[in-house]
Amino acid sequence: MTSLDWLLPPLLGSILLCLLLVPLGYQVIARGVLFADLAIAQWASLGALAGRYLGWDPALAGAPVSSLGLALLAAGAVHWTLRLPGATREAAIGVLYVVGASLAVLVVSGDPHGAQVLHRAVSGDLLWxxxxxxxxxxxxxxxMALLSWRRRGWSAGAGFLPVFALAVTYSVALAGLYVVFATLIITPWVQGRLQGRGPALAMAAALAGHAGGLGLSVLADVPAGPAVVVTTLVAALAMWFPARRRA
Incomplete structure (x- = not known):
């Protein structure tokens, strides 16, 4: 093994996150509920924290059952809010997020190392x-690739949110709240909404951002999660400005 073999799992994780989350991000933006994904991810993170302090919480393929359960619960709540008028819907999603974040703080409040646990939940630890x-x-x-191939319109139906909650749960377990939100929204918004381009270019920008963030984390010894968020935005804008100047 070479000295860089340990980077293979985080690089593979980044590739999988981009393949899974960027197409979902297009649908989140199309539905006009940009912060619904953040709310569901927050409740998935809350579930992982609650499972940590329950003392017994079996994992399903690496993700705590409590995390899966609360993510699906939040997805059900988001499904209900989609029936509400625009302003009321956004308020309800905001309340869902804030309550989840506050409960997370309360869960770790009795732990002397609670601040570090909470920080890891939101920033993730993609390098490991x-x-x-x-x-x-x-x-x-x-x-998801097979589903998109066999049933092209599946993401517009009621099955989207349960699949989304499942994807977000495992993504949060791998990379934390910040990276999940950035991968879902930044490049689909810049390449999709602002430029009208499809997921392939957005995925390329997201992959470049992830690779740059991991490299920055290793070279500068900074947290991987925030580094990936910043470099993903830089990569998206670097691909946007030249196209805008040519337009």
Whole structure:
């Protein structure tokens, strides 16, 4: 093994995250509920924290059952809010997120190391990706590709949110809240909404951002999650400005 072999799991994790989340991000933006994904991810993170302090919380392919359960619960709540008028819907999603974040703080409040636990939940630890979660993400990415091939309109139906909650749960377990939100929204918004381009270019920008963030984290010894968020935005804008100047 070479000295850089340990980078293979986080690089594979980044590829899987981009393959899985960027297409989902297009649908989130199309539905006009940009912060619904953040709310569901927050409740998935809350479930992982609650499972940590329950003392007994079996894992399903690397993700705590409590995380899966609360993510699906949040997806059900988001499904209900989609029936509400625009302003009321956004308010309800905001409340869902804030309550989830506040409960997370309360869960770790009795732990002397609670601040570090909470920080890891939102920032993630992509550099130390674990194989069970990578395997689960591989299966999810393959299943979603097959679903998109066999039933092209599936993401516009009621089945989208449960699949989304499952994908977000494993993504949060791998990379944390910040990276999941950035991968879902930044490049689909810049390449999709602003430029009208399809997922392939957005995925390329997301992959470049992830690779740059991991490299920055290793070279500068900074947290991988925030580094990936910043470099993903830089990569998206770097691909946007030349196209805008040519337009």
């Amino acid at each position: 990706a674990e194989w069970p979660v990578l395997s689960a993400l591989s299966v999810l990415a393959l299943l």
